[in-house]
Amino acid sequence: MLFVVLLLVLAALGLLVPALTTSDTIWAWSSVGASVLAAVVLIWDWWRRRPGDPAAAAQSVDQLAVADDQRVVVPAEADMPPADEEPPEEDTDAADLLAVADLVDEVRVLDERPRYHLSSCSWLAGRPTLGLPAQEARQLQFTPCAVCRPDATLVSRHRAARQEVSDDHA
Structure with a gap:
């Protein structure tokens, strides 16, 4: 699971480079989206492993x-x-x-x-x-x-x- 988060963070950083070098905002929003997706994956993994959960x-x-x-x-x-x-x-x-x-x-x-x-x-x-x-x-x-x-x-x-x-x- 951490491997997926690492890939998403690296993708966000990769998308941030063109966002900073060009004036196109789609790159910046894509970077934000990849970061939010990484956060969602971390929260989902935490939710799956939380104490007291039967699963x-x-x-x-x-x-x-x-x-x-x-x-x-x-x-x-x-x-x-x-x-x-x-x-x-x-x-x-x-x-x-x-x-x-x-x-x-x-x-x-x-x-x-x-x-x-x-x-x-x-x-x-x-x-x-x-x-x-x-x-x-x-x-x-x-x-x-x-x-x-x-x-x-x-x-x-x-x-x-x-x-x-x-x-x-x-």
Whole structure:
């Protein structure tokens, strides 16, 4: 969303140059229009993500469970792959896979590694990671880590938040 706003602001600046160099007011009004459109997009994005909005709560379930995600998942020694080996892939249920495809909760990925993880995954232990929405990680062909089980965790959080929202409205 910020990318769209950035493009609109750059367009407004680009339209401002001919407005200042010529006497044609259409350029100035076009610049003002692009700026107003950028403001409308920002307000719409804020409105979509405002606190207390059921749609925003369902969309960003990860924020509702930040405290839960802060605890570090410590698997049994037998489950822990060596540091130079990739952890196994989580066996994801088909229904969960469809739900993960729509989630925007952040997962962590490592450069040149095929798995995505929760931020609390013990396998990450001090490695530099990048944050991506879960749906984007799936689109980029990353697969879930079996150590921290991000698909099962994110889907259960998403379902719990949806249930909580529907209970609040009932």
